[in-house]
Amino acid sequence: xxxxxxxxxxxxxxxxxxxxxxxxxxxxxxxxxxxxxxxxxxxxxxxxxxxxxxxxxxxxxxxxxxxxxxxxxxxxxxxxxxxxxxxxxxxxxxxxxxxxxxxxxxxxxx
Amino acid sequence: xxxxxxxxxxxxxxxxxxxxxxxxxxxxxxxxxxxxxxxxxxxxxxxxxxxxxxxxxxxxxxxxxxxxxxxxxxxxxxxxxxxxxxxxxxxxxxxxxxxxxxxxxxxxxxxxxxxx
Numbered sequence: 001x002x003x004x005x006x007x008x009x010x011x012x013x014x015x016x017x018x019x020x021x022x023x024x025x026x027x028x029x030x031x032x033x034x035x036x037x038x039x040x041x042x043x044x045x046x047x048x049x050x051x052x053x054x055x056x057x058x059x060x061x062x063x064x065x066x067x068x069x070x071x072x073x074x075x076x077x078x079x080x081x082x083x084x085x086x087x088x089x090x091x092x093x094x095x096x097x098x099x100x101x102x103x104x105x106x107x108x109x110x
Numbered sequence: 111x112x113x114x115x116x117x118x119x120x121x122x123x124x125x126x127x128x129x130x131x132x133x134x135x136x137x138x139x140x141x142x143x144x145x146x147x148x149x150x151x152x153x154x155x156x157x158x159x160x161x162x163x164x165x166x167x168x169x170x171x172x173x174x175x176x177x178x179x180x181x182x183x184x185x186x187x188x189x190x191x192x193x194x195x196x197x198x199x200x201x202x203x204x205x206x207x208x209x210x211x212x213x214x215x216x217x218x219x220x221x222x223x224x225x226x
Contacts, residue, residue: 002154033211035211035212035213037155037213039155044205044216044217044218044219045147045155045205045207045213045216046214046215046216047212047213047214050211050212050214051211051212056214086154088154088155090155090212090213092211096171096172097169098157098159098160098169098170098171099145099157099160099209099213100157101154101155101156101157102154103154104154104155
C-alpha cells in the first residue's frame with residue numbers, strides 16, 4: 001500500500017491528452033512539492049517534473065505538472081508511442097521524514 | 111556530467127551477506143544526499159533510506175529500519191547498501207539516486223537475486 005495514490009493504469013491514442021492523478025495527505029503533498037518520474041521499460045527511472053511543475057532540460061513541453069491541496073496531476077499532451085512507460089509521483093513526507101512514492105501508473109499508447 | 115554508477119548484478123543464497131555500491135562523479139559528493147530505492151519484480155518504487163556523505167547522517171524508512179545498513183565512504187565518493195542475512199524476499203532491483211528535494215540522477219540499478 002503506497003502512501004501516495006495513483007491509478008494503476010491509463011491509456012490514450014497518439015495525439016491525445018492524458019492526465020494521471022496523485023493523491024496524498026497534509027503531511028506530504030499538502031506541505032511539500034511533488035515530483036514525477038518516468039520509467040521506460042527496462043530502464044532506471046528519471047525525473048520528468050520537479051517542484052510541482054518544473055521540467056528538467058530535455059523534457060518536452062508536452063509534459064506538465066500541477067498541484068492543488070493534497071493532490072497533484074501529470075498531463076501529457078500530443079501523446080506519442082515513446083511515452084509508453086510507468087509514471088510515479090513522489091513527495092517528501094514530514095511524518096515519515098523521507099520521500100514517499102505513488103504506486104505507479106502504467107501508461108499504454110493504443 | 112553528474113553520474114551515479116552502481117556495482118553489478120549479484121546472485122546470492124539465503125542467509126548470505128551482501129554489500130552493493132554506488133559511485134558518484136561529476137559533482138561534490140559530500141554536498142548531496144544519496145537515497146536507495148527498491149523495486150521488486152513487477153512492482154513500484156519504495157524508498158529505503160538516505161545518507162548525507164558529508165557527515166554520514168543516515169535516515170531509514172520504517173519499512174527497512176533494521177533490515178539493511180546504508181553507509182558511505184566520502185574519500186572514494188561511494189555509497190553502500192548492505193545486508194547481513196539475505197532472504198528470498200530481498201530479490202529486487204536496487205537503485206541509488208542523488209537527492210536534493212527530488213531524485214536526480216539515478217544509478218543504472220543493481221539486480222539482486224536471492225535463491226537457494
